[in-house]
Amino acid sequence: xxxxxxxxxxxxxxxxxxxxxxxxxxxxTVASPTTNKSILDEGVRYCVDEACLPMKVYxxxxxxxxxxxDAVLIPRFMSIRPKEHxxxxxxxxxxxxxxxxxxxxxxxxxxxxxxxxxxxxxxAKYAARFLTKDQKTVDAAFDKAIMRQNDYKPGINDExxxxxxxxxxxxxxxxxxxxxxxxxxxxxxxGIGVLTGEYVPGDAIEDEVRQLYKKPFWSxxxxxxxxxxxxxxxKMADGIIYLSSFSCGIDSIITELIKCENDEFPFMVLKLxxxxxxxxxxxxxxxxxxxxxxxxxxxxxxxx
Amino acid sequence: xxxxxxxxxxxxxxxxxxxxxxxIPYVMPEKNNKDTLRRGSFYAPEEICLxxxxxxxxxxxxxxxxxxxxxxxxxxxxxxxxxxxELHMKILRRLGYGNVNIVVADFSPxxxxxxLRHRIAAISDKSPVGKLExxxxxxxxxxxxxxxxxxxxxxxxxxxxxxNRGTCKRLMYEYKAKILESxxxxxxxxxxxxxxxxxxxxxxxxxxxxxxxxxxxxxxxxIDPFSxxxxxxxLMDLGASSSRMxxxxxxxxxxxxxxxxxxxxxxxxxxxxYMPFPVGxxxxxxxxxAVLAAKKGMDGAIxxxxxxxxxxxxxxxxxxxxRRDYSFPFMTLIxxxxxxxxxxxxxxxxxxxxxxxxxxxxxxGRKHNLTKMEPAGSLLRRCANEADRKELFFE
Ligand code: SF4
Ligand code: SF4
Numbered sequence: 001x002x003x004x005x006x007x008x009x010x011x012x013x014x015x016x017x018x019x020x021x022x023x024x025x026x027x028x029t030v031a032s033p034t035t036n037k038s039i040l041d042e043g044v045r046y047c048v049d050e051a052c053l054p055m056k057v058y059x060x061x062x063x064x065x066x067x068x069x070d071a072v073l074i075p076r077f078m079s080i081r082p083k084e085h086x087x088x089x090x091x092x093x094x095x096x097x098x099x100x101x102x103x104x105x106x107x108x109x110x111x112x113x114x115x116x117x118x119x120x121x122x123x124a125k126y127a128a129r130f131l132t133k134d135q136k137t138v139d140a141a142f143d144k145a146i147m148r149q150n151d152y153k154p155g156i157n158d159e160x161x162x163x164x165x166x167x168x169x170x171x172x173x174x175x176x177x178x179x180x181x182x183x184x185x186x187x188x189x190x191g192i193g194v195l196t197g198e199y200v201p202g203d204a205i206e207d208e209v210r211q212l213y214k215k216p217f218w219s220x221x222x223x224x225x226x227x228x229x230x231x232x233x234x235k236m237a238d239g240i241i242y243l244s245s246f247s248c249g250i251d252s253i254i255t256e257l258i259k260c261e262n263d264e265f266p267f268m269v270l271k272l273x274x275x276x277x278x279x280x281x282x283x284x285x286x287x288x289x290x291x292x293x294x295x296x297x298x299x300x301x302x303x304x
Numbered sequence: 305x306x307x308x309x310x311x312x313x314x315x316x317x318x319x320x321x322x323x324x325x326x327x328i329p330y331v332m333p334e335k336n337n338k339d340t341l342r343r344g345s346f347y348a349p350e351e352i353c354l355x356x357x358x359x360x361x362x363x364x365x366x367x368x369x370x371x372x373x374x375x376x377x378x379x380x381x382x383x384x385x386x387x388x389x390e391l392h393m394k395i396l397r398r399l400g401y402g403n404v405n406i407v408v409a410d411f412s413p414x415x416x417x418x419x420l421r422h423r424i425a426a427i428s429d430k431s432p433v434g435k436l437e438x439x440x441x442x443x444x445x446x447x448x449x450x451x452x453x454x455x456x457x458x459x460x461x462x463x464x465x466x467x468n469r470g471t472c473k474r475l476m477y478e479y480k481a482k483i484l485e486s487x488x489x490x491x492x493x494x495x496x497x498x499x500x501x502x503x504x505x506x507x508x509x510x511x512x513x514x515x516x517x518x519x520x521x522x523x524x525x526x527i528d529p530f531s532x533x534x535x536x537x538x539l540m541d542l543g544a545s546s547s548r549m550x551x552x553x554x555x556x557x558x559x560x561x562x563x564x565x566x567x568x569x570x571x572x573x574x575x576x577x578y579m580p581f582p583v584g585x586x587x588x589x590x591x592x593x594a595v596l597a598a599k600k601g602m603d604g605a606i607x608x609x610x611x612x613x614x615x616x617x618x619x620x621x622x623x624x625x626x627r628r629d630y631s632f633p634f635m636t637l638i639x640x641x642x643x644x645x646x647x648x649x650x651x652x653x654x655x656x657x658x659x660x661x662x663x664x665x666x667x668x669g670r671k672h673n674l675t676k677m678e679p680a681g682s683l684l685r686r687c688a689n690e691a692d693r694k695e696l697f698f699e
Contacts, residue, residue, distance in 0.1 A: 257394065
């Protein structure tokens with residue numbers, strides 16, 4: 001059996017687990033290619049207009065996999081930590097995909113309720129039911145997949161650039177260089193190193209979040225908020241770029257919460273959608289990098 | 305302490321009655337209007353959904369009139385609504401209203417019953433009346449809410465059958481104006497019961513058979529007439545009969561029943577095939593109501609959602625399947641602060657024309673499940689008796 005894995009949304013975070021697990025239980029896997037123009041176009045065609053860009057792109061990836069596999073793995077992420085949520089769009093993703101893309105193969109849409117070991121093992125058993133019912137195979141595959149996943153540490157922390165910005169936002173925006181129009185490369189070319197949220201220690205995030213009146217109940221939002229505020233406080237970077245997508249409900253709140261904390265520290269929100277023009281985007285990056293550098297020299301003058 | 309509350313359809317009437325009963329001074333928010341929204345959207349983040357902006361406008365208006373405590377409800381996701389209070393607080397603080405206290409009645413288990421009790425005590429301790437009196441105030445507020453919702457429901461539904469076009473609308477306006485004059489919850493209740501009776505006397509013609517439309521979608525925008533550009537009243541003017549299930553009364557009931565999973569079983573059952581998992585907000589309800597409306601033999605549905613509303617975007621993606629399966633027509637109305645009224649009117653008229661002509665041709669070929677449908681006249685006949693029933697809320 002060939003299992004298709006769409007290279008969108010949380011793929012960037014959990015693909016090691018998914019691929020290893022499926023391989024270990026005896027399936028062949030095929031991943032869609034990294035996002036390109038035709039995938040984006042397909043996605044825009046099949047997805048409701050009002051959805052955010054990452055959702056549209058995901059539709060494109062699923063559409064690409066048609067005819068190339070026997071089943072597509074689209075886990076339904078209901079939440080990844082107890083009592084927290086991801087985004088409503090994730091909960092309804094399967095319905096959106098299955099109602100709009102014709103000729104789909106089987107969908108493996110087992111819901112994920114939490115990323116702790118016990119719940120994931122239940123998930124694994126259920127997701128594997130088309131391939132094998134053998135408990136031992138599943139267990140072994142699961143352990144191996146978890147091990148590989150734990151070894152896999154994504155994240156960018158460039159050294160040796162004159163300035164450094166923290167890139168905060170959804171992984172599927174940050175690591176998809178087609179959607180974000182090669183942001184990391186562009187920043188590097190401007191002499192700016194990139195730091196991603198993965199380098200902020202977990203308990204620091206908790207500490208920051210605790211200062212809020214109400215803890216955000218979106219796991220991802222909690223991370224971004226905590227990371228951004230921590231980076232600003234400890235000056236781990238010279239500025240923050242928040243990479244967001246239009247009509248993302250979560251970003252609209254989180255960017256605002258960060259902004260309220262943030263008065264002096266350079267902070268820019270870059271919003272992406274399928275109409276974002278590259279020229280305007282580059283201009284904003286240039287302006288931001290100039291500002292960073294100006295601040296740095298000014299700062300240096302004060303010190304000397 | 306001067307209390308205020310957001311204005312969302314009839315909820316403000318109930319909140320007002322509560323304050324009256326508790327003898328707490330309050331500021332009644334103005335009816336939502338263009339200025340409310342303009343001010344709200346000026347200070348709110350651009351991409352946030354419409355309800356946030358309207359509410360922020362409400363708060364700012366009332367704070368200027370001296371309010372220093374805001375009553376508000378909360379939830380714990382997955383939708384944005386749960387984050388409203390945090391952001392409201394930050395914005396108010398930034399505008400220099402740091403002294404304003406937002407009391408969030410948050411019913412989610414994550415916050416815990418103690419915290420909830422604590423927050424409610426902050427308000428009720430300020431009230432000079434005794435314990436029994438407090439309970440009565442809460443009960444009266446709930447009855448007023450239920451009565452208002454019932455009156456609205458009758459008005460919207462009856463409008464299609466009335467002999468003299470505009471009677472229902474006039475009565476509805478009348479009672480809403482009178483509520484604001486009354487000083488005592490008991491007085492309000494008696495007045496509202498009187499209006500139920502008056503609706504019972506409206507001359508109707510059951511043979512008219514108007515176009516029947518279900519209003520579905522995001523709860524704030526369907527309940528607050530200003531946010532949905534008075535769509536229900538427009539339908540009244542056009543001689544259509546509309547009905548919606550989501551009301552503040554429903555919301556409270558849903559909240560109470562959720563922990564025991566008995567909330568709106570019919571809606572959940574109807575939605576299961578299309579949306580097996582909840583998506584937050586009221587996305588599932590939207591789907592369930594659409595299916596129920598189709599099964600009941602309504603002629604069409606209008607989905608109302610604020611721009612960028614995540615749960616409703618998912619519903620919108622699923623509705624085409626319901627259209628296909630039941631050949632049930634839909635119209636989607638996306639509202640934000642720049643939605644123009646003129647465009648809506650033409651779209652609405654065109655939609656009604658289409659439904660009317662389908663009806664004339666003898667229906668869409670859809671199998672009407674007439675046994676399940678409430679006969680058009682029964683609601684009308686019932687309302688006269690209902691005026692005398694006591695416990696409307698818990699029926
Ligand atoms: S978090 Fe935002 S970008 Fe991600 S799926 Fe949800 S709405 Fe889209
Ligand atoms: S349901 Fe829609 S309008 Fe309501 S808070 Fe959520 S996103 Fe906003």
